[in-house]
Amino acid sequence: MAKYIRRVVVDSADTGVRTYSDLDFYNLLNVLGDSRFKKIIAVHLKMLKHKTRLLQLLKILIEGI
Known part of the structure; x- marks a missing residue:
C-alpha cells in the first residue's frame, strides 16, 4: 500500500499537480x-x-437495461 500511495503522491504525470520528490x-x-x-x-x-x-x-444496472 505504501508503494501505491508513493506512486500517487510522487508521480503526477496525468494530473499536472505539484507532487513530492x-x-x-x-x-x-x-x-x-x-x-x-x-x-x-x-x-x-x-x-x-x-x-x-x-x-x-x-454494471448490474447497465446489464439490466
Whole structure:
C-alpha cells in the first residue's frame, strides 16, 4: 500500500499537480508517523471498497437495461 500511495503522491504525470520528490515523500511519511499514516491508509481503503462496490452495482444496472 505504501508503494501505491508513493506512486500517487510522487508521480503526477496525468494530473499536472505539484507532487513530492522521493526524498520529500519519505520525509512526509516520517513526519506523519505510523499512526497517522495507518489512518490515511484506512480511509483510502474504505473509499476504494465503496468505489468497487459502486462499480459492481452500476454494471448490474447497465446489464439490466
